[in-house]
Amino acid sequence: MDLWQLETFLAVVEERGFSRAATRLHRTQPAVSQTIRKLEEELGEQLFERTSREGTLTSAGELLRSYAERLLRLRAEAQIAIEELQSLERGRLVIAANEYTCLYLLPVLDEFRRVCPQIGVTVQRSLASRIPEHLLERSVEFGIITFRPDRAQFQATAVYSDGAAFVMSPEHPLARLSEVPIRELGAENFVAHNVASPLRQRIIEVFAVHQTPLNIGVELPSLEAVKRYVGLGNGVALVPTLTVEPELRRGELIHVPIPEIAITRTLWLVQRRGVRISHAGAAFLRVVERIAAERGNPFLYRIEQD
Known part of the structure; x- marks a missing residue:
């Protein structure tokens, strides 16, 4: 059972017939009938009363209808959520820092929240020695540390x-x-x-x-x-x-x-190598780079090469 089958099923229910559902879906009536027949075979239940021309549902069809509507609503919500992430209208950025390196983040986050007010930010306090571990566990997206981590596992950008x-x-x-x-x-x-x-x-x-x-x-x-x-x-x-x-x-x-x-001492903004960063993370990096360009020393933006 897939979402296309459920979409076809609901079209027949809402249009009260196979012919009108086919017109709505830009398919032939035999193709719609075949999709419904295959869905019934997979479920082992008849979904429509065969004696009705208006797509009257059986008890199994009524039960499936509520689930199908919920699943398609979830698909629509997922599409909207992804679009909002891409447009930075939602999301959360998690960064690991200690008491000291967190101070670098304050002016950066001040500007980031002006640019992306809908993005939530969590700065997770951690011992500097544990931050690479948090990155590998993917519990945070970025870390701020004062030592250059393993080049094979982490990409580091000098920021301060x-x-x-x-x-x-x-x-x-x-x-x-x-x-x-x-x-x-x-x-x-x-x-x-x-x-x-x-x-x-x-x-x-x-x-x-x-x-x-x-x-x-x-x-x-x-x-x-x-x-x-x-x-x-x-x-x-x-x-x-x-x-x-x-x-x-x-x-x-x-x-x-x-x-x-x-x-x-150089403060490094560190991320796990080979992992695609989030849309929020990419926006954060743009802010970090812009602040370095506008304010100059001691702010930096120097990506360390392999």
């Missing part, structure tokens, strides 16, 4: 270039300096994010190379907590610049450069 900011409250003694050498930081009390990250490891290595103690007195569970705690006048911190831009603009935190720490 970020640095490391040495920050403190405006009242801190170091806040008045134009820069501070790393060797003068051995007595400082550092506040750190207690989640292992490539940035934290690189900072530890730089301090070790310059034979300077890195005294981490307080570790907190989020970058938001770190910058708020430091803003209250408690120690200093080295955090991604992206995470403290609002506080630096408002003067709530002060950034003093450390010449020996010139760390640049």
